[in-house]
Amino acid sequence: MPGEFEVIRRFFDRGPARDARLGVGDDCALLAPLDPHAVFAISTDLLLEGRHFFAGADPASLGHKSLAVNLSDLAAMGARPRAFTLAIGLPEIDERWLAAFCEGLFALADRHGCELVGGDTTRGPRTICITVFGEVPESAALRRDGAQPDDDLWVSGVLGAAAFAVRERNAGRALAPDDEASVRLDRPQPRVELGLALRHLARSAIDLSDGLLGDLGHIVERSRVGAEIDWPAVPVDARLQSLGDEERLRLALSGGDDYELLFSAAPENRTAIAAVGARLGLPLARVGRVVCGSAIRVRDARGRALPVEARGFDHFA
Amino acid sequence: MPGEFEVIRRFFDRGPARDARLGVGDDCALLAPLDPHAVFAISTDLLLEGRHFFAGADPASLGHKSLAVNLSDLAAMGARPRAFTLAIGLPEIDERWLAAFCEGLFALADRHGCELVGGDTTRGPRTICITVFGEVPESAALRRDGAQPDDDLWVSGVLGAAAFAVRERNAGRALAPDDEASVRLDRPQPRVELGLALRHLARSAIDLSDGLLGDLGHIVERSRVGAEIDWPAVPVDARLQSLGDEERLRLALSGGDDYELLFSAAPENRTAIAAVGARLGLPLARVGRVVCGSAIRVRDARGRALPVEARGFDHFA
DSSP, X not given: OOOHHHHIIIIIOOSSOSSSSBOTTSSSEEEOOSSTTEEEEEEEEXXXXXXXXXXXXXXXHHHHHHHHHHHHHHHHHTOEEEEEEEEEEESSOXXXXXXXXXXXXXXXXXXXXXXXXXXXXXXXXXXXXXXXXXXXXXXXXXXXXXXXXXXXEEEESOBSHHHHHHHHHHTTOOOOTTSHXXXXXXXXXXXXXXXXXXXXTEEEEEEOSSOHHHHHHHHHHHHTOEEXXXXXXXXXXXXXXXXXXXXXXXXXXXXXXXXXXXXXXXGGGHHHHHHHHHHHTOOEEEEEEEESSSOEEEEOTTSOBOOOOOOOOOTTO | OOOHHHHIIIIIOOSSOSSSSBOTTSSSEEEOOSSTTEEEEEEEEEEEBTTTBOTTOOHHHHHHHHHHHHHHHHHHHTOEEEEEEEEEEESSOOHHHHHHHHHHHHHHHXXXXXXXXXXXXXXXXXXXXXXXXXXXXXXXXXOSSOOOTTOEEEEESOBSHHHHHHHHHHTTOOOOTTSHHHHHHHSOOOOHHHHHHHTTTEEEEEEOSSOHHHHHHHHHHHHTOEEEEEGGXXXXXXXXXXXXXXXXXXXXXXXXXXXXXXXXXXXXXXXHHHHHHHHHTOOEEEEEEEESSSOEEEEOTTSOBOOOOOOOOOTTO
16 A cells, blocks of 8 residues: 555656746745736635535545635636645545546646645545635735625626535435536536636625625625625526525525625626626626625515525534 | 634634735735745645544644644745644534634744634534745745755754653653643744744755654655764753663654754854854754765764664555
């Protein structure tokens, strides 16, 4: 059975650093911004077996998703991915598992030019902690605290498919791995290109990991504003049409795991933003507006407030 | 019981970023080098309950050690600490535990000007993943691959106390928490100032986490050299004098958890290095030399090779 250093050499050390100044194999990695005027954007996520993924989860999808959720944070900041570290706990050295995990991980990493520069490998419960580094000119960073009253609120893609897949799995009706809803849940595509295109167009942004209302709550809180969502304008996955109104609303607005971007922008940028969506082949929907105050309201087609609870996923609730 | 966001607010969000451009509370933290010619040094460590620390481990010591092992990696690179992220899994919200953990963590962080800029908090087995960021001018970075034949080999401090404490604990003879060996094990002092002082003096460096021989093995491998250690010159903790020769050798050279620095330097820098030790009040011992070849030999007072196995701690062995 290969040991720790052998695992690092065989699976995680992909040769000399390409873009970083120093990669895997020293006390630290060394990394410098490519653009001397940029700052580093940093995010970290911890994934635990039994909590964030099942014991038998497909390792290739897990490798993909572990990095995808972090790249999604960079996207929400308008940052260009550069590098990541991987700290991993493994119950044993399962070479097939590791090969598949690395396949999913590095396929996504390579697609976004994001290089593994260091990590830590240890025996223990299956645990994945990725920390990702991107770069962005400070003035272009898409923060949560920049929303202003009268900004439009936009979301990318369609919402609810991942939550639908979770609902089916929880009900013992697991979808096929290649079902589109499964793919949305297991292999989310971080909206990195969109984040880059929104620099200087959006005033605030966040990625949708905990559900639109919960994540909008963070923008509202940080920007000290309120928000109104036009429910009919929200792009809802077609599968949710078969559900009851309440369940559809819940999955689309509070379901989580969408990894789309929610952002606010001045109304004068509508045309430019629509052009970005067309260029990227990614639907961008104007779903509401920023208002004064501190409340989030969801309105139906006739302008009536719908009863929803604007609350993000709380890992300890 | 407070939820996830409340935990972050109460324990981990210490107000606006001091030194970073953006801290806790957005999708990413933003960080720029203070010195525009510096690069970022990055390291990550994963600590799992039952593997790296006991279930009942003192939380303040755990907070300290979790960051200390990462700062030690920065020290070994000659990097100045800037910031860190903390991803933490907790089985429940235990406010006393969290307060003590944060006390140990932030006392050390503040001492080294290292700011918490982001993280992730989730329910699960107690898990701590810290990623740390320092900065260093690229030409001054102390890498593992810079050792050259005829370099002196140096170590800071004295070795073996932490390994002695582990040995006593494993034998059911736990030392008092304020026993010096316990303190060395539970609250190691990362040699950050030494690392900074060794810029341009040392040619290679590594921190001693896995034992002198194992960590020297990394320098030897990366630098494509061999090494000779003069056993009588190795600074060994006084407690180890009561042990048999073989056990003393084992704890001092392969014991691990010392978190001292091992470095190589040209002989012409001896006086300057001694002056650094005197200034910092930290013993620096010349314990051997770099040689051609690829082997590591340990010699006794009469120059005879001692039978030792030059092997680092392998988490999967």
